[in-house]
Amino acid sequence: MPTLDVFFEFASTYSYPATSRVEALCAEAGIAMRWRPFLLGPIFRDQGWNDSPFNVYPVKGQYMWRDMERICGKLDLPLQRPSQFPRNGLLAARVACAVAAEPWCGDFVRAMYRANFAEDRDIARPEVVGAVLEALGQKSEPILERAGTQETKDRLRLETDEAVRLGVFGAPSFVVDGELFWGNDRLEDALAWARRC
Amino acid sequence: MPTLDVFFEFASTYSYPATSRVEALCAEAGIAMRWRPFLLGPIFRDQGWNDSPFNVYPVKGQYMWRDMERICGKLDLPLQRPSQFPRNGLLAARVACAVAAEPWCGDFVRAMYRANFAEDRDIARPEVVGAVLEALGQKSEPILERAGTQETKDRLRLETDEAVRLGVFGAPSFVVDGELFWGNDRLEDALAWARRC
Numbered sequence: 001m002p003t004l005d006v007f008f009e010f011a012s013t014y015s016y017p018a019t020s021r022v023e024a025l026c027a028e029a030g031i032a033m034r035w036r037p038f039l040l041g042p043i044f045r046d047q048g049w050n051d052s053p054f055n056v057y058p059v060k061g062q063y064m065w066r067d068m069e070r071i072c073g074k075l076d077l078p079l080q081r082p083s084q085f086p087r088n089g090l091l092a093a094r095v096a097c098a099v100a101a102e103p104w105c106g107d108f109v110r111a112m113y114r115a116n117f118a119e120d121r122d123i124a125r126p127e128v129v130g131a132v133l134e135a136l137g138q139k140s141e142p143i144l145e146r147a148g149t150q151e152t153k154d155r156l157r158l159e160t161d162e163a164v165r166l167g168v169f170g171a172p173s174f175v176v177d178g179e180l181f182w183g184n185d186r187l188e189d190a191l192a193w194a195r196r197c
Numbered sequence: 198m199p200t201l202d203v204f205f206e207f208a209s210t211y212s213y214p215a216t217s218r219v220e221a222l223c224a225e226a227g228i229a230m231r232w233r234p235f236l237l238g239p240i241f242r243d244q245g246w247n248d249s250p251f252n253v254y255p256v257k258g259q260y261m262w263r264d265m266e267r268i269c270g271k272l273d274l275p276l277q278r279p280s281q282f283p284r285n286g287l288l289a290a291r292v293a294c295a296v297a298a299e300p301w302c303g304d305f306v307r308a309m310y311r312a313n314f315a316e317d318r319d320i321a322r323p324e325v326v327g328a329v330l331e332a333l334g335q336k337s338e339p340i341l342e343r344a345g346t347q348e349t350k351d352r353l354r355l356e357t358d359e360a361v362r363l364g365v366f367g368a369p370s371f372v373v374d375g376e377l378f379w380g381n382d383r384l385e386d387a388l389a390w391a392r393r394c
Contacts, residue, residue: 057366063366
């Protein structure tokens, strides 16, 4: 059975419900998964946007927040519209890169999304990322240091390049055996695809 | 129980699977529905696009066609990527406006989508729209004439204005009791909303 690659970006709203569900669903189905943090910024800039498309197109943004309310309501996931959107997820993404192989990476990913979309905390700030790590029982200092190394920076850049190569243009995206699925609402299809492979 | 308003545009790919399903699903659930043809062109122009966003953003377009293959495959709906995209759905939309109250309106809508997305016929041409009407056992001439009247033109313009007022920015969109749902993949949510109302 192939691996399900989960491409996510910490600023992305729909990545919040998706990352809250994907690890448990994969475990249940016996599907191996990988956390693949990447950045949407460079991809959006190539499309001519300097901001989230939900800000560039406010009518779409207004719908998205209402849609998120409905989705999170169904999942019993707390949601508080952040006072700043989008927030810069660069540091959090570098940390996710640095700890991608740790068994608690999923806990970190989910806690960062909660911080941004349920607790209205500024995930761009090292203190916030550090506090989230400490709350998970991790020593934040060496991890934040590792997140700042050239190796980690290069790795995140490579992840973004790889996402582009695979046809990713938004988040969350799931890739199974070269097949691309975009959006929280395509997660079940991606899981079904993995089962059939 | 409120009415489910189905806002659709003949050039819209995802409106094809949605319009193929919605009437039967509403009948099954005992939900009243209305066909609300509208035009995306003026809405897209307001966002700065002179073309389908799937052409403006080719990576997104490539994904959409693959996604459509998967969706139509699941629904056993024939799909042939049209040699021209998007096709001008103005005449078909005017006809849909003119016959919106007829019991066979759904048959007309579905047959037009099949013509465009399964049979690669140019739905912008009056001969094609006329042939679809005749195949449904209708006399095409008086209907095409009615589609060209100022009254019908104004009605379609009002439908588009009303769609914008309701927050519609893409197709298909469903509106139930003021609540907006966007996309074929939100049809089940819209039906559930109607049932709860």
